[in-house]
Amino acid sequence: MTRPIRLGTRRSALATAQSSQIARALEQQAGRPVELVPIVSEGDTSRASLSQLGGTGVFATRLREALLRDECDLLVHSLKDLPTADAPGLVIAATPARADARDVVLTRDGVRLGDLAPGARIGTGSPRRIAQVRRANAGVELHDIRGNVDSRMQRVRDGELDAIVLAAAGLSRLGADIDLALEPQDLSGWPTAAGQGALAVETRSDIDEDLFAAIRALDDPATRFAVTVERAILAGVEAGCHAPLGIHAVLRGEQLSVTAVAYGREPGEEIAVEHAEAVAQEYIRPEGGSDGADSARRVVPRRASEIGTAVAGRLLDRGASDLVSPSTTP
Incomplete structure (x- = not known):
């Protein structure tokens, strides 16, 4: 055999x-x-x-x-x-x-990252993504986040976070059931x-x-x-x-x-x-x-x-x- x-x-x-x-x-x-x-x-x-x-x-x-x-x-x-x-x-x-090499921002209601209200809570533990989020919207709050994709998305659904940043490729490979709004980031202005x-x-x-x-x-x-x-x-x-x-x-x-x-x-x-x-x-x-x-x-x-x-x-x-x-x- x-x-x-x-x-x-x-x-x-x-x-x-x-x-x-x-x-x-x-x-x-x-x-x-x-x-x-x-x-x-x-x-x-x-x-x-x-x-x-x-x-x-x-x-x-x-x-x-x-x-x-x-x-x-x-x-x-x-x-x-x-x-x-x-x-x-x-x-x-x-x-x-x-x-897909892009990052995506996930929110409950589809508000774009740049339009989120001051104090909105964004989840990411990546220093690069933190810097890019600050450039897109200097008024938001950044929160370190770990865990699998489902647990991260659940924190947005539950209102604990207003948005998270994830890799598009991971979402695609998981075949995740995504009920959140996705905002892909253009690679020319948001290299990953x-x-x-x-x-x-x-x-x-x-x-x-x-x-x-x-x-x-x-x-x-x-x-x-x-x-x-x-x-x-x-x-x-x-x-x-x-x-x-x-x-x-x-x-x-x-x-x-x-x-x-x-x-x-x-x-x-x-x-x-x-x-x-x-x-x-x-x-x-x-x-x-x-x-x-x-x-x-x-x-x-x-x-x-x-x-x-x-x-x-x-x-x-x-x-x-x-x-x-x-x-x-x-």
């Missing part, structure tokens, strides 16, 4: 939905069953805010430990939650086609977290060739290129994934467009960089490394990393590090 492929996943409804989506696609590619292996991370058990927990990697560490100990064969992460540094012995083998809307399928760098090839078949080159640009910007500014930094890149055909904004505490205190260029097709396909077995499977499009590093340099030249350092995080 063929042994099932073991896919490690957090227990949350969203993580399970994302993992199940990848499991179905991988079963078709590999011709083998895929079973989910639930794993509990610190981010799942602690009620502290993500910024207090350290943000970067809080959901990934325990899962990666399980993967390295051969408790599972692969993981599915929300890419925005992953540290930008390589994890020794592991490789992101696929980034499937990206879902690096990698938001994208999934990362991670495995060991020494995984067998057949399984690696099946996972690689799930990769979308345009998504891979865009999120590599975004993560290179994040790494170049040396900001964690929960820093007040909005980044969005999109590749349509060969045309790349990038928006990156570092936010300070006060409305108007921000540094923005826009970048656009045509990218030849030969640079879009990922390239393996040449310095050992591990790097041979680090299928990262080199040109994307170069672009992201250059954009990060422009942000730093304009003083972005002063805005995204921990001492200035909203």
